[in-house]
Amino acid sequence: MSNLKEALNPVIRIENLTKNYKLGELSICALDNVSFSVDSGEMVFIMGPSGSGKTTLINLVGGIDHPTNGTIEIIGEDIAKYTDKELTLYRKKRLAFVFQFYSLIPTLTARENVELTLELTLRKRRNISKIAEEHLTLVGLEDRMDNFPFQLSGGERQRVAIARALAKSPDILLVDEPTGQLDQKTGDNVVSLIRKIAKEKKKTVLLVTHDHELECYADRVIRLRSGQIVADDTNSLLSSTDEGTLSNAANI
Ligand SMILES: Nc1ncnc2c1ncn2[C@@H]1O[C@H](COP(=O)(O)OP(=O)(O)O)[C@@H](O)[C@H]1O
Ligand SMILES: [Mg+2]
Secondary structure (H helix, E strand, C coil): CCHHHHHHCCCEEEEEEEEEEEECCEEEEEEEEEEEEECCCCEEEEECCCCCCHHHHHHHHCCCCCCCEEEEEECCEEHHHCCHHHHHHHHHHHEEEECCCCCCCCCCCHHHHHHHHHHHHCCCCCCHHHHHHHHHHHCCCCCCCCCCHHHCCHHHHHHHHHHHHHHCCCCEEEEECCCCCCCHHHHHHHHHHHHHHHHHCCCEEEEECCCHHHHHHCCEEEEEECCEEEEEEECCCCCHHHHHHHHHHHCC
């Protein structure tokens, strides 16, 4: 893939994506003919009520589930056609995930949690401890690197998960309900921090949330209902002035 082609095409191009789950005789349509594109460096939120297909969509883009129909073009390649082995490589090379429940290993410190992911994903293992330290500093945990998850608050644990996700330098960050376990203010700080770092590092972000108060951090909001897109709106309130305000919020 040439750099030119990567620069010209959207990073994510979803076309006529459908996912049906079979439960015995029953077929559940979780996604119904969904199409949209995401440009490089864009921060797109997926919103909608419980059961509307948000996680299904993230899982399909994340290559951890196969679609029933449609195209999932990521940087010019249709991953819907990938074998499981190709999907594993794709996840390793292109993606990072942040989940609601942090998914940290409880017997490893913050630093070791980040280092372990780097050991599993980076080909060159030379600067792993330096990269881990840099990213934990970036999320404001420079003094807590040697703490275990149980010694950290929910917000701090999610910061470790963000550091771990970004340390492997993914093209796309997939985030599913990152504030589900957090109070409003902490959740707000976490999403504001994701935005700040994603913009600095020019990462493309797909973030699922049902919290309307967080919409201000999105470049664009795609709304799902019963597996269909019912709205796809650019955040017109966001201006370059807001970017400064949003960045400041991350430092609180
Ligand atoms: N593995 C599965 N097997 C069967 N049905 C599923 C599965 N995963 C999700 N669903 C169904 O698909 C629909 C969409 O679910 P989901 O994507 O998890 O929604 P959301 O994340 O918006 O709450 C729901 O009706 C849900 O019950
Ligand atoms: Mg969900």
